[in-house]
Structure formats: C-alpha cells, structure tokens
Amino acid sequence: MLSEFLKSRIKEAKELVLELRKTFKYVSVLGTDVRVQSVGANRMSTTIDDDGLSAECGFVVKMKNDNSFFEYSLDDILGDKKVLANKIINSLKIDSDLAKKMIKTGEIEDLPLEQSFVRESDFDKYTVEDKLQFVVDLKDKVLAKSENILNCMIGISTLSVSKIFVTENRTLDQNYTWVNGYMVVVYRENDKVIQAREVAWDKTISKTMEILPTKIDSLLDKAHHLAFAKPIEPGMYDIITDPSITGLIAHEAFGHGVEMDQFVKDRALAKEYVGKYVASPIVNMRDGAASVLSAASYFFDDDGILAQDTLIIKDGILVSGISDMASALQLGTKPTGNGRREAFDHKAYTRMTNTFFLPGKDKLEDMIKSIKHGYYICETSNGMEDPKNWAIQCVAEYGIEIVDGKLTENWVSPVVMSGYVPDLLKSISMVSDGLEIEGAGACGKGYKEWVRVTDGGPSLKAKVKLGWWI
Known part of the structure; x- marks a missing residue:
C-alpha cells in the first residue's frame, strides 16, 4: 500500500x-x-542493512x-x-x-x-527475524555440502517503492515491491580459489525463498568447473549466448545508445540510423517498464508518464529510441515513460528499464548442434559501450566449449566479447524461442545516477571476437 x-x-x-x-x-x-532492507549471512556473521x-x-x-x-x-x-x-x-x-x-x-x-x-505483495507476512533465519539456515545447508567451500554468503534484499505525482490536472500514486536473493560461495579446488554465484528474484519474498534453495547443486557444479577453467584462446568464434549475456548485449548495444537525451547532445550514433538496418532481420528488441514484470517495472515514471512498452528494433531496423519528458520536448517526440531519477534530489534522465531481445523460432539444442567449434557464453560480469562510435565490450563469467555440435566439459573464464555494435547484431543467425529476464541489475549513467534495470531475452547465435583480458 x-x-x-x-x-x-x-x-x-x-x-x-x-x-x-x-x-x-x-x-x-x-x-x-x-524503503529497502538487506539481510545477509556468511560463515562469520549476519547483517541487517536498512539504507x-x-x-x-x-x-x-x-x-x-x-x-x-x-x-x-x-x-x-x-x-x-x-x-x-x-x-x-x-x-x-x-x-x-x-x-x-x-x-x-x-x-x-x-x-x-x-x-x-498497487502491486500485490507479501512483505507484511515476513518479519526481519523470518528473513534472517532463512539466510542463516540456507548458509548452513550450503556449507555442509562440500569441504571445498571456504565461505558462503546468502542474502535477501527487499524494495518497497511509494510515489505520488501531482499537477494541476493529475494525481497519481503507486506502490510496488521487488525482492532479490543471492548465494555466493568462495570455493577452493585445483589449487585455485574462485567465487561462484546464483540468484533468484520475484515480486514476493515467498517465491524468492522458494527458488533460491533449488539452485544449490547448480551453484556447486559451477564452482567446480570454474576451478578448472582456463583462459580462452583469443579469436573470432561462433557463439551461443545464455539469456544473461543476451541481455548484456541488449543493454550495452542498444540500451544507452538509444537514450534520447544523448540524441539531443549528438552523443549517440543511433540518432542517424533510425529507420535503417542495424541488426539481422530476425532481431527484435524492446524496452519499457510495462514490457515485463521485473525489478525495473513501475506504473509511471518520475515525469508522471504512464509506463510503456517501446519497440526499439523491428526485424533488424532501428525504429525508436526511449526518452524522458525533457528530451522528448526538445526532439518533438512523445515521451516513452523512461524519465528516472536516482533519488528525489537528482535530475531526471532518460534511462533504460527492462531492455531485452524478443524470442525467435529456433530451439536451443538445434543452435548448439549447428556449431562446429565455438562457445556457449554465460553469466554477465560487466560491460561498457561507446554510444557515439558504437564500440562495445561485454564480459562474461565463463564460456563452455562446443565441439561438433555438443557441449563439452571444457570451461573458459573470464570471457570478453568486443567489437562494433552493427557487426555483432548483423551476425546473429539464430534466435531461440525462450525468454528470460535478469531481475537483479543496477546501472549508472556514465559513472553515476544509479537506477535499477533488467535485461535478457532468448539465446542468440552470433559470430564475435573473444578474448580473456580485462
């Protein structure tokens, strides 16, 4: 409420x-x-943070x-x-x-x-003691799984947002909630110490608590493989992206690049390509607080514009950017509900919300079978882009080698993708029929102005340059 x-x-x-x-x-x-609250536990301590x-x-x-x-x-x-x-x-x-x-x-x-x-919530059903007991019990359960685990960090973070927007003719109010959960292990094997993580999220605490424990086995399997992972041999490869990396590409390739306050300042090359092919004809992309339900979903933005669902790329053609009220007024366009502030005492900027590629028609197994030698690239680490020149760099936590159409036990880590945005997007030759949105992200405008964002999509098959340096 x-x-x-x-x-x-x-x-x-x-x-x-x-x-x-x-x-x-x-x-x-x-x-x-x-209001926010983060409850965490590790081998040595527990924490409660309300700020x-x-x-x-x-x-x-x-x-x-x-x-x-x-x-x-x-x-x-x-x-x-x-x-x-x-x-x-x-x-x-x-x-x-x-x-x-x-x-x-x-x-x-x-x-x-x-x-x-208002978004339905169960926050009133859980006390801080309930959340603390959950993270402590889950931490103990994970630690008991393997002597290779040096430490385990479990956390539940809750967000409750209330806002009002009032003008002479409008009176709007909204309340919505979101929950992020995480598990991280510090793991030692093969004379290496690595970190691995799994996450879960939902609009409710109960669903997040239900999902997170189901990922213990995948967390430990990931940690084992990362301990034996090797650097990748730099070069051009056919790749398949998991939804996390697909989302990273969407965010870095045509996320910041289509924020139209950058159009006003002539800082985005995308301004010159509206109505032109920027990607393969099988590529479609959206952004909007109303596009999906996730951490960046709201009912109206900080300019009082109702949440929308904006088609950015249609069949490979760049059809629209995203905007706040000020940039839309300067460009003579309609605002898209993307005016967001880090806080009430910060300026409103054009910001991404839920940015994602749309599903295609291909099956993931067929995509993997189509690769003679390449990698299945997984799990976002970080990324950056240059909206004015369309250079992009995406860092994945790991890649799994594909040989003769089959996933192997050979993992590489870390993996860095780099190149020119249209080259990457035009190389996309297959798009899976699935859709996943990563719901735990935050993004700055340059180096500041942090807001919650999500991204994702299906798996993509593309050809990119990979390396291991950071």
Whole structure:
C-alpha cells in the first residue's frame, strides 16, 4: 500500500502546485518514499542493512515557463504554501550565459488523470527475524555440502517503492515491491580459489525463498568447473549466448545508445540510423517498464508518464529510441515513460528499464548442434559501450566449449566479447524461442545516477571476437 507519509502529502502537493501555477505554465510535484532492507549471512556473521541502494524520502518540484525548466528538491512540503512558493521562486536564477543556451521546446500536456496503482505483495507476512533465519539456515545447508567451500554468503534484499505525482490536472500514486536473493560461495579446488554465484528474484519474498534453495547443486557444479577453467584462446568464434549475456548485449548495444537525451547532445550514433538496418532481420528488441514484470517495472515514471512498452528494433531496423519528458520536448517526440531519477534530489534522465531481445523460432539444442567449434557464453560480469562510435565490450563469467555440435566439459573464464555494435547484431543467425529476464541489475549513467534495470531475452547465435583480458 502507498506509504502513510505520502498519503498525507497529496493535498499539500496539490496546494503547492496551484500556488506556483500563478507564476509558471506547468508545475509538478513528485514525492518519493522508498524503503529497502538487506539481510545477509556468511560463515562469520549476519547483517541487517536498512539504507541500501535507492532508499530515500522527499519531494522535487518541477516548473516550466517557455523554454526554461526549473527544479527544487526538499524533504517536506508542509507549511504555508505561499511562503514556500516564494522561497522556491526566489531561489531560481537565470544568468545571461544560461539564457543563450536554452533550447526551444513545446508545451507539456497536462491531461486530466487521477489513478492509484498497487502491486500485490507479501512483505507484511515476513518479519526481519523470518528473513534472517532463512539466510542463516540456507548458509548452513550450503556449507555442509562440500569441504571445498571456504565461505558462503546468502542474502535477501527487499524494495518497497511509494510515489505520488501531482499537477494541476493529475494525481497519481503507486506502490510496488521487488525482492532479490543471492548465494555466493568462495570455493577452493585445483589449487585455485574462485567465487561462484546464483540468484533468484520475484515480486514476493515467498517465491524468492522458494527458488533460491533449488539452485544449490547448480551453484556447486559451477564452482567446480570454474576451478578448472582456463583462459580462452583469443579469436573470432561462433557463439551461443545464455539469456544473461543476451541481455548484456541488449543493454550495452542498444540500451544507452538509444537514450534520447544523448540524441539531443549528438552523443549517440543511433540518432542517424533510425529507420535503417542495424541488426539481422530476425532481431527484435524492446524496452519499457510495462514490457515485463521485473525489478525495473513501475506504473509511471518520475515525469508522471504512464509506463510503456517501446519497440526499439523491428526485424533488424532501428525504429525508436526511449526518452524522458525533457528530451522528448526538445526532439518533438512523445515521451516513452523512461524519465528516472536516482533519488528525489537528482535530475531526471532518460534511462533504460527492462531492455531485452524478443524470442525467435529456433530451439536451443538445434543452435548448439549447428556449431562446429565455438562457445556457449554465460553469466554477465560487466560491460561498457561507446554510444557515439558504437564500440562495445561485454564480459562474461565463463564460456563452455562446443565441439561438433555438443557441449563439452571444457570451461573458459573470464570471457570478453568486443567489437562494433552493427557487426555483432548483423551476425546473429539464430534466435531461440525462450525468454528470460535478469531481475537483479543496477546501472549508472556514465559513472553515476544509479537506477535499477533488467535485461535478457532468448539465446542468440552470433559470430564475435573473444578474448580473456580485462
């Protein structure tokens, strides 16, 4: 349910909007109350953290006159609204240099809408003691599995988001939850010490607790193989990606590259390729908070735009980017519901949400059979891209060698994919009929402005350059 704090501030927000509307053509108030809690256990200790990524509570007022946007953030909006409005107005200054840099924009549509959104949750059924007991018991169960395990870290992280968005004609509120769980082992074998992980996620605590223990055996099998993994011989290879690596490619290849605030600044090559082939004709890609249910799913963005499902690539052709309100106004397009803030006192940027390739028609087993020699590439480590020049680098935790159409016991780690985005995407020759979304990610805009994102898709067959250096 919407937090009681924000419920008590909806009327206050409307009063502040009406007072500021005497000076500005458009005014909005975004209120946020985000609660997080992480519970963890390892061989030596347990932890409870209530101040992790995204925990925040406060308000941001956005105002617009002609070509000027103004924002003012504050912890609370109680008090005399005339006094507060005057304080906000007096704090806004435009010098001559800033006036010269302003870009002409259209007007904001403030269409009437009053709606509450809520996602079903079971958070009230679990105490912190319940979550702590779960991670301790699971940690003990994993440690008992093998003497090769030096340590085991188990964690459950819960997120509860309440937001209100108020303008003269709109009153929106939303509450949604998400849960991420993880298991990590520090493992010694073959005179090597490695780490391996498994994760689980859902909108509910119960489902996450149900899934995580089922992955113990796969975690230990992975740890054993990583202990014997060798560096890959650099070169060009046919590969099959698991959904995690497919998502990493989507995120790095045409995630940041189609964030349209980069179009405004001419920092994205994708701006010149809308309507052109950028990938194989069997490639389709989407982004949107309404596209799937995952960690980056919400009901409306921080600009008050309802969540959407945006088709980015259709049959290999780049058809659309994603945008926040400001970039859409500057480009003369409709905002796509991708305006997101790290916190109420941070600027809104165009940001990815759930970014993924769509399923194809191929069977994974047939894709593997089609490869004479190559690798099945698995599990995202990290990645980066250059949106202006379309260079890309994706790092996978490991690859499994494929010989004569069969997976072998030969693992390589780490694995680095690099190259030119269109070359990679145009090399895709098969797309599996499955779809998985990775629900535990976070992403920065450059090196800052962190928000929760997810990515994924089916398995892809492509030809790429692989190496082992980082």
